[in-house]
Amino acid sequence: MGTVSTRAKAIGRATWLDRAIGWANPKQGLKRAWFRDALVRAYEGASKADGWRPRRPGASARADYVADARELRHRARALCANVPYVAQALSVMVSCTIGVGVLARWVGDREGLTGKRWKAWTAFADYDGLLDFGGLMAKAWHTMKVDGEVLVRLRDRRTSPTTAPLQLQLLEIDWLDVDRCEVRGDNEVIAGIEYNGRGERVAYWLFDRHPGDVGFRAMLRESQCVPADEIIHLFNPARPGQQAGITVLAPVIANVRDLQVYEDAEQARKNLEARMGAIGEWDESLLDGVKLPDPGISADGGARPATLDLGELAGGGIVALPPGMRNPQFIQPTAAPGHVEYVKHRQKIIAAGLGVPYEYMTGDMVEVNFSSSRVRTNLYRREVEREQWTLLVPMFLAPIARRWAQLDELVAGPLPGGVFADWTMPKWPSVNPAQDVAADLSEIKGGLQSISEKIRERGYDPDQVFTELRDDLRRLKDDGTLPLLAALLGAANPLELLAALGGDKTTTEKPAQKL
Structure with missing residues (x-):
């Protein structure tokens, strides 16, 4: 049928x-x-009846990058520099992903010597001499979000006889000669990146200084070939075959700009609301010697009414009418409703496009309760962790650790077999500290996580924490306050702790004499 x-x-x-x-x-x-x-x-979405024609249908990720990446980058920088909530959104991305820095844990480093050398090197990691390794992470991640990509040049440079001869130079993508496209033997240069016949990156063509810099040398720039193993190219390869990055602001640039134009118009209207206007009639019998302006000739050839600008009316004052004016009518603009609701609605769309919670971006907590805050925070945490382990670690941290290990052999000799870098991400702020601490202790008791890992998640060095705890306990023992403190904390036999810390064997045998 x-x-x-x-x-x-x-x-x-x-x-x-x-x-x-x-x-x-x-x-x-x-x-x-x-x-x-x-x-x-x-x-129905494939119907062409509505006249929608996507730009460059079927173009590759590389073609879209070459066509639009530069303009998108310039606009993204302008918005980040001039729009407060966009700048805050970028700051939130960096704070939640990097924090004060991702900590390295050298697995297999039984004596802790590799970790100590790494920690000593991180203070001198910046080629410009301004930041430590944690600061470089934050700046690289922020630049990658705004520009879509950032270059890290691995400089073999000795800073002291006890640290690995390596420093990191962060370069904006403008250093890359994206206009260079040519064939060099069996290799091909596309947008400043040179590929071999297998499609592997073999070199980057970089300028010797930023092309937008000032000075005579900036005008005489010429790109030079830099081997690919000296460059870390950090970006988000969202599409298969994508070889460079697009700013994270790309989906919202038009929305942010439209909202800013609306805000400017609203601000101008608010300025008018704070003023008063007046329209009055002229009575020549009352002019008392005041000369009217020449009426002139109108477009249709007739006489044009004379007008006179008397300036702005002062708020809160009493203004006398000028000679010749009668029957004044005061005009007060009325406020248009719905401004706040519209701005919040548009900002929620922008926050969704950026992938940042609206409350984090704007600081507006009016509609937030404890449950909704936890749900949104947990979801955003998953998104941040995905970028940490799929972008930050494999594309930025791991290559740096491998290069550092290779150069550290020049100072300290080969690393022990099986030693490699693992990473601990910064701990998220606790919404309910009591419950979170209890959950951490339960995971430790259940064997799901170690004490050291929990300490690293909070942003601290476990070795330093354990050393400080041991020193504090010994100090309390020496001044005689440890037994009292342990008793106040509910310890069953506080003096057993003294023996474990190196006290004499008679500590537990004669507790009465020690007390």
Whole structure:
């Protein structure tokens, strides 16, 4: 029955040619109409009836990058520099992803010597001599979010005889000669990146200084070939085959700009609301010697009424009418409703496009309660952790650790077998500290996580924490306050702690004498 109905509809949409063929061959005419009906699109989103034509359909990720990345980058920088909530959103991304820095844990480093050398190197990691390794992480991540990508040049440079001869130079993507596209033997240079026949990166063509810099040398720039193993290219390869990055602001640039234009217009209207206007009539009998301006000639050739600008009316004051004015009518603009609701609605769309909670971006906590805050924070935490372990670690931290380990051998010799860097991300702020601490202790008691890992999640060095705890306990023991403190904390036998810390063997045997 369904087939008959479908064919009946097809007959109803038959063209004149179908009907002409059907007059001579009814079966063939019916087949033509039926197969044409099968070509009707199954997805309404693919219909072209609304006139929507996507830009550059079918273009590769590389083609889209070459066409739009530079303009998007310039606009993103302008918005980040001038729009407060956009700047706050970028700051939140860096704070939640990097914090004060991701901590390295050298697995297999039994004596802790590798970790100590790494920690000593992090203070001198910046090629410009301004930041430590944690600061470089934050700046690289912020630049990657705004520009879509950032370059890190690995400089073999000795800073002291006891640290690995390596420093990191952060470069904006403007240093890359994206206009260089050429064939060099078996290799091909596309947008400043040189690839071999297998599509592997073999070199980057970089300027010797920022092309937008000032000075005579900036005008005489010429890109130079830098081996790819000296460059870390940090970006988010969202599309298969994507070789460079697009700013995270790309989906919201138009929305932010439109909202700013609306805000400017609203601000201008608010300024008018704070003022008063007046319209009055002139009475020549009251002019008392005041000369009216020349009325001039209007566009239709007639006399144009004379007007006189008396300036702005002062708020809160009493202003006398000028000679010749009568029957003044004061004009007070009225406020337009819905401004706050519209701005919040648009900002929520922008926050969704950036992937940042609206409350984090704007600081507006009016609609937030404890449950909704935890749900949104947990979801955003998953998104941040995904970027930490799929972008930050494999594309930025791991290559730096490998290069550092190679160069550290020049100072300290080969690393022990099986030693490699693991990473501990910064701990998220606690919404309910009592519950979170209890949950951490339960995980430690259950063997799900170590004490050291929990300490690293809070942003501290476990070795330093354990050393300080041991020193504090010994100090309390030496001044005699440890037993009292332990008793106040509920310890069953506080003096056993002294023996474990290196006290004499008689500590637990003669507690009365020690007390």
